[in-house]
Amino acid sequence: MSSGEEPEKGRRSGMGLPVQPPKPGTAMSIFVLLVGFAIVGVGAYSYVSDSAALADRAQVTAEVTELGVEEVEASRGRDAYVPVVTFQYQYEGTSYTSDRLYPGRSQPQYEDRATAQSKLSEFSVGQRVTAYVDPDMPGQAFLEDSRSGLPTGAVLVGVVVALVGGIGLYQARAQARVRDLLS
Missing domain, CATH: 2.40.50 (OB fold (Dihydrolipoamide Acetyltransferase, E2P))
Known part of the structure; x- marks a missing residue:
C-alpha cells in the first residue's frame, strides 16, 4: 500500500484483529453508564459526610x-x-x-x-x-438534625442513569452480535 491509499475495509490489524471503530450506541451507553456511576459516587460521598457530621455533632x-x-x-x-x-x-x-x-x-x-x-x-x-x-x-x-435528602436522591438518580446506560450497552452489544452472525 502506498502512502496516500486508504486501508481496505475489514483489513486486519497486525494482531490479527479487525480494525473497527466503536459503534456509536456502545460509546454513548458507556458514557451514560459512567455518568450514572459518577452521580452515585457524589451522592454516596455526600451521604457519608452528612452522616459523619450528624454522628459527631x-x-x-x-x-x-x-x-x-x-x-x-x-x-x-x-x-x-x-x-x-x-x-x-x-x-x-x-x-x-x-x-x-x-x-x-x-x-x-x-x-x-x-x-x-x-x-x-x-x-x-x-x-x-x-x-x-x-x-x-x-x-x-x-x-x-437530619439529612436534607439530596444525597439519597442523587444516589437514586445515579442508579437509574446507570441502569439506562447498562441496558443501552446490553442492547448495543446484542445488536452487534446479531449483525456479526448475519454477516
Missing part, C-alpha cells in the same frame, strides 16, 4: 440574625429558591456565623419562592435556637 445555642430566600440558577436555566437562616453561635469560646439548615454543602432548593419561604416559618429574627456543630468544622453549624 455538638449542640449549641444560637441566635437567628437574618431570614431570607436566595434565588439561584437551577438546572435547565430555571430559577430555584433556597431558604436562608443566618445565625450566630459560640463554640469553644469562638464566635461563628452560619447559614446552613442541613449538614453538608447541599442545601435544598425549591421551585417557587413561597415554598422556600414556608420553610422559614418556624424561625424569627432574634429567636434562640439549637444549632449543631461538627467539631471538625465549627464554622459550618446547621439547624436541622
Whole structure:
C-alpha cells in the first residue's frame, strides 16, 4: 500500500484483529453508564459526610440574625429558591456565623419562592435556637438534625442513569452480535 491509499475495509490489524471503530450506541451507553456511576459516587460521598457530621455533632445555642430566600440558577436555566437562616453561635469560646439548615454543602432548593419561604416559618429574627456543630468544622453549624435528602436522591438518580446506560450497552452489544452472525 502506498502512502496516500486508504486501508481496505475489514483489513486486519497486525494482531490479527479487525480494525473497527466503536459503534456509536456502545460509546454513548458507556458514557451514560459512567455518568450514572459518577452521580452515585457524589451522592454516596455526600451521604457519608452528612452522616459523619450528624454522628459527631455538638449542640449549641444560637441566635437567628437574618431570614431570607436566595434565588439561584437551577438546572435547565430555571430559577430555584433556597431558604436562608443566618445565625450566630459560640463554640469553644469562638464566635461563628452560619447559614446552613442541613449538614453538608447541599442545601435544598425549591421551585417557587413561597415554598422556600414556608420553610422559614418556624424561625424569627432574634429567636434562640439549637444549632449543631461538627467539631471538625465549627464554622459550618446547621439547624436541622437530619439529612436534607439530596444525597439519597442523587444516589437514586445515579442508579437509574446507570441502569439506562447498562441496558443501552446490553442492547448495543446484542445488536452487534446479531449483525456479526448475519454477516
